[in-house]
Amino acid sequence: MNRHRGIAATLSVLFMGLGQLYNRQIIKGLFLIAVKAAALFYFIPNLGKAIWGVVTLGENTQRLEVVGKLTVRVAGDHSIYLLISGLITIFALFVFLVIYIMNIRDAYRTGSQRDNGEMPATFRQSWAHMTDKKFPYLMLSIPVIGVLFFTIMPIIFMIMLAFTNYAAPNHIPPKSLVDWVGFDxxxxxxxxxxxxxxxxxxxxxxxxxxxxxxxxxxxxxxxxxxxxxxxxxxxxxxxxxxxxxxxxxxxxxxxxxxxxxxxxxxxxxxxxxxxxxxxxxxxxxxxxxxxxxxxxxxxxxxxxxxxxxxxxxxxxxxxxxxxxxxxxxxxxxxxxxxxxxxxxxxxxxxxxxxxxxxxxxxxxxxxxxxxxxxxxxxxxxxxxxxxxxxxxxxxxxxxxxxxxxxxxxxxxxxxxxxxxxxxxxxxxxxxxxxxxx
Structure with missing residues (x-):
C-alpha cells in the first residue's frame, strides 16, 4: 500500500531527483539531478577548505623568499578572506540542504498520491501550482536568501570577529595571521x-x-x-x-x-x-x-x-x-x-x-x-x-x-x-x- 512513497523517498535520499524520476516526473527529476551535480561540483573541492579556513584561520603568513638574485613575495593565507569564504560556503550548504529536504518531501508526497491511485502532476501542472497557489512562497524565497547572505551572515561574521585577535598592529592580514582567542x-x-x-x-x-x-x-x-x-x-x-x-x-x-x-x-x-x-x-x-x-x-x-x-x-x-x-x-x-x-x-x-x-x-x-x-x-x-x-x-x-x-x-x-x-x-x-x- 505504501510501496511508492517509501521507494520514492529512499531514492531521493540517495540522490536528489531520483525519486521524481521514479514518480515519472522526468523534467523535475532531471532538473533536481542537475542541481545536485552542480552542488557536488562546488562542494567537493571547497567544503573541506572552507571548514579548514574557519577552524584554523590560515597557517602560512606572507613572506619574502630569495630565488636566485631576486627577492620574491610569497603570498600567505589571509585569515579574514578564509573566514568570509568559509561562511559563504557553509551558508550555501545550508541552502542546499533545505532544497534537499524539500526534494525528499516532494518525492514522498507524490509517491503517496500514486499509492492512493492518483496520477502524479506533470511539469506543467507543477509549474502552474508553483506560480499560482505557491507564488507568495516563490517570491519570498528570493529576499529570504538575500537576508541570509547579506544580513545574517555579516552578523555572524561580526560575532566571530569578537572571538579573534584581529586588530592592529600585530594581527592584520596578510602580513600576519589572525587567531581564535575565545573570550579574551x-x-x-x-x-x-x-x-x-x-x-x-x-x-x-x-x-x-x-x-x-x-x-x-x-x-x-x-x-x-x-x-x-x-x-x-x-x-x-x-x-x-x-x-x-x-x-x-x-x-x-x-x-x-x-x-x-x-x-x-x-x-x-x-x-x-x-x-x-x-x-x-x-x-x-x-x-x-x-x-x-x-x-x-x-x-x-x-x-x-x-x-x-x-x-x-x-x-x-x-x-x-x-x-x-x-x-x-x-x-x-x-x-x-x-x-x-x-x-x-x-x-x-x-x-x-x-x-x-x-x-x-x-x-x-x-x-x-x-x-x-x-x-x-x-x-x-x-x-x-x-x-x-x-x-x-x-x-x-x-x-x-x-x-x-x-x-x-x-x-x-x-x-x-x-x-x-x-x-x-x-x-x-x-x-x-x-x-x-
Whole structure:
C-alpha cells in the first residue's frame, strides 16, 4: 500500500531527483539531478577548505623568499578572506540542504498520491501550482536568501570577529595571521584598565544620553502638540508648519549648520553672547558644555517627530470624554492627567521604546556635531561625547581594532534587545488589545 512513497523517498535520499524520476516526473527529476551535480561540483573541492579556513584561520603568513638574485613575495593565507569564504560556503550548504529536504518531501508526497491511485502532476501542472497557489512562497524565497547572505551572515561574521585577535598592529592580514582567542577580547574590554575605563565611561554616558534625549524630545513634542492643539490658538496650520521644518530639513544639513553656530571662536551664538557682555562659552570644546550642546541640538531635530505623532493621537481622543469631564467640573490639569496622558502613553509606548533604542545608537547627532570630542586623555580612542556606536566606528575605521569593535557591537545588541523586550512586554499596548477605561 505504501510501496511508492517509501521507494520514492529512499531514492531521493540517495540522490536528489531520483525519486521524481521514479514518480515519472522526468523534467523535475532531471532538473533536481542537475542541481545536485552542480552542488557536488562546488562542494567537493571547497567544503573541506572552507571548514579548514574557519577552524584554523590560515597557517602560512606572507613572506619574502630569495630565488636566485631576486627577492620574491610569497603570498600567505589571509585569515579574514578564509573566514568570509568559509561562511559563504557553509551558508550555501545550508541552502542546499533545505532544497534537499524539500526534494525528499516532494518525492514522498507524490509517491503517496500514486499509492492512493492518483496520477502524479506533470511539469506543467507543477509549474502552474508553483506560480499560482505557491507564488507568495516563490517570491519570498528570493529576499529570504538575500537576508541570509547579506544580513545574517555579516552578523555572524561580526560575532566571530569578537572571538579573534584581529586588530592592529600585530594581527592584520596578510602580513600576519589572525587567531581564535575565545573570550579574551571581552575580558580585556571589561578588566584591562586601558580599555575598561573607556568602556564604562562611554557606556555610562550612552545610557545617560539615551534617557535624557528620549525624555526631552518626547515630552517636548508633547508640550508643543498640546499647545498647538489648544482651544483658542489661531493659525494652527502655520504653527504646525513652523515646528515641522527642523524635521523636514535633512539632518546632515541641520547638524553641520548647528556645528558652525556653536563654534567657540567664530560661531554666531558666542558673538551674540559677547555683544551682550555675557562672554563666550566653550560649547564644543568643554566636556560638560559639549554634552549640553548635543542634548539641545537633539531636541531641535527630535521634538518635531514626537509632536507630529502626538498630534495624530490627540485628534483620535473622543471629544465626549472631555465634555463629560467638564460636566464633572474637572480642571484642565485633571483632564490631562486622567484622559489625555493615558491615551498618549498607551498609543506611543512602543514608539517611545523604539526612540530610546534609537538614541543609544544615535550616530548622526554625535558624529556630525562633535565627532565624539573633546578628546579625553585617559580614554582609549574615544572622546567625552562618544557613544558606544561612535566609539565602535572610530575603533573600526580609524584604528583597525576590529575584534574590540565587534565585541562592543555585541554588547550594544544585548543592551538594546534586552531593554526593548523587557520594557515593551510591560506596556499596556502589549498586554491589552484595547485601552481599558
Amino acid at each position: 577580547t571581552f575580558l580585556n574590554l571589561l578588566t584591562l584598565k586601558t580599555w575598561s575605563k573607556t568602556f564604562f565611561g562611554v557606556f555610562t554616558w550612552t545610557i545617560i544620553w539615551a534617557i535624557i534625549a528620549t525624555v526631552t524630545t518626547y515630552f517636548g513634542g508633547m508640550l508643543v502638540a498640546l499647545l498647538v492643539e489648544s482651544k483658542g490658538i489661531r493659525f494652527k496650520k502655520m504653527w504646525r508648519t513652523i515646528f515641522i521644518l527642523p524635521y523636514a530639513i535633512p539632518q546632515l544639513i541641520s547638524l553641520l549648520v548647528m556645528r558652525n553656530l556653536f563654534n567657540g571662536q567664530f560661531g554666531p551664538i558666542n558673538q551674540y553672547l559677547s555683544y551682550f557682555g555675557l562672554g563666550k562659552l566653550p560649547w564644543l570644546t568643554d566636556p560638560f558644555w559639549a554634552k549640553v550642546t548635543v542634548i539641545m541640538v537633539n531636541m531641535w531635530v527630535g521634538i518635531p517627530v514626537s509632536m507630529v505623532l502626538i498630534m495624530g493621537i490627540l485628534t483620535a481622543i473622543p471629544r465626549d470624554m472631555y465634555e463629560a469631564a467638564d460636566v464633572d467640573g474637572a480642571t484642565a490639569f485633571q483632564k490631562f492627567r486622567i484622559i489625555t496622558m493615558p491615551f498618549i502613553l498607551f498609543s506611543t509606548a512602543p514608539i517611545l521604546i523604539t526612540q530610546f533604542a534609537g538614541n543609544i545608537n544615535n550616530f548622526n547627532v554625535i558624529f556630525l556635531l562633535t565627532n565624539g570630542d573633546p578628546v579625553k586623555g585617559d580614554y582609549q580612542y574615544a572622546g567625552s561625547t562618544d557613544l558606544l556606536v561612535t566609539w565602535l566606528y572610530k575603533l573600526t575605521l580609524n584604528n583597525s581594532q576590529f575584534n574590540m569593535s565587534a565585541a562592543i557591537g555585541i554588547i550594544i545588541f544585548i543592551i538594546v534587545a534586552s531593554l526593548s523586550i523587557w520594557s515593551y512586554r510591560r506596556t499596556k499596548s502589549y498586554k491589552e488589545e484595547d485601552m481599558i477605561q
